[in-house]
Amino acid sequence: MSTRKKNTTKPQKHKRSLRKILPWVFIAIICAVFIAGYKAYFDPKLDPNGDNINYFLLAKSLAEGNGYKDIVPPVPVPHTHFPPGYPLFMALFMHIFPENIVAMKILNGILFLIAVLMLFQIIRKVTDDNIWVAFAACLLSVVHPTLIRWSVIMMSEMLYMVISFGIILICLDLDVGKVFAGKGVRDWKHVDLFVLLCLLVI
Numbered sequence: 001m002s003t004r005k006k007n008t009t010k011p012q013k014h015k016r017s018l019r020k021i022l023p024w025v026f027i028a029i030i031c032a033v034f035i036a037g038y039k040a041y042f043d044p045k046l047d048p049n050g051d052n053i054n055y056f057l058l059a060k061s062l063a064e065g066n067g068y069k070d071i072v073p074p075v076p077v078p079h080t081h082f083p084p085g086y087p088l089f090m091a092l093f094m095h096i097f098p099e100n101i102v103a104m105k106i107l108n109g110i111l112f113l114i115a116v117l118m119l120f121q122i123i124r125k126v127t128d129d130n131i132w133v134a135f136a137a138c139l140l141s142v143v144h145p146t147l148i149r150w151s152v153i154m155m156s157e158m159l160y161m162v163i164s165f166g167i168i169l170i171c172l173d174l175d176v177g178k179v180f181a182g183k184g185v186r187d188w189k190h191v192d193l194f195v196l197l198c199l200l201v202i
Contacts, residue, residue, distance in 0.1 A: 023124075026135040030116060034142040038109050041145075041152045044102050052154040054082060059090035060099065086156035104154050111158035112151035116141050118165035125172045163200050170197045 046053055058079055061071045068084050069076040090104055097103035116138050123134035141147060150157055170193050178187035179194045 023120075023131050026131060026138075027117065027120065030120070030135070030138050030142055031113065033139060034113050034116065037143060037148050038152065041148045042105070042109075043152065044105070046101060047153040049153070051082070055087050055090065055154050055156065056101065056104065058082065058084070058087035059094055059104075062087055062091035063094035063098070083156075086159050089159055090154070101154075105152060108154055108158050109151045111162050112147065113142075115158065115161040115165055118162065118169060122165060122168055122172070125169075167197060167200050170200070 046056070057071055058068060061067065061069050061076070061079075062084075066076060068079050068087070070079050090107070093103065093107055094100075119141065120134045120138045123137055124131060127133050174193045174197065175187070175190050176194070178190040181187070
């Protein structure tokens with residue numbers, strides 16, 4: 001009887017340890033494939049489309065303390081077209097990498113990778129921890145030519161995707177009943193998640 005127990009517990013332990021290691025192996029593969037694709041597509045020059053140039057100049061204006069203004073005209077004028085979220089995000093990093101286009105492009109690529117890794121977690125949560133489906137979906141994302149192209153230029157879509165996936169992840173974990181429960185019953189972890197959710201939605 002004891003021999004049978006030992007024989008059955010060993011495969012179970014092996015499966016459990018493999019289950020813990022496998023997601024990290026998949027994440028490492030996704031990151032490696034992304035880096036290879038990103039390097040192949042990367043161009044240090046500004047993209048010919050006008051949006052990313054505008055984002056860069058607006059971020060520069062914010063970083064220099066000139067407000068949200070168009071600085072191309074002889075006299076800077078308040079900007080009224082693009083929303084300020086992405087330029088403000090870029091402006092924070094312009095204090096570290098002043099007027100560095102390559103750094104801003106790499107930052108956009110990092111946002112895309114973060115979004116894909118968040119997608120990995122989202123799919124695991126909604127498929128009852130099916131890491132194979134999560135791996136397949138994320139691997140297809142990092143080899144998608146259009147997605148890679150958008151990640152190598154300075155565009156707001158990558159930040160928008162990170163924030164959107166962040167909202168989804170919080171919604172999957174959040175128990176609103178524990179936020180508005182009585183003082184003694186309230187779970188502060190869920191309160192913090194609810195506050196973060198509100199900030200991300202804004």
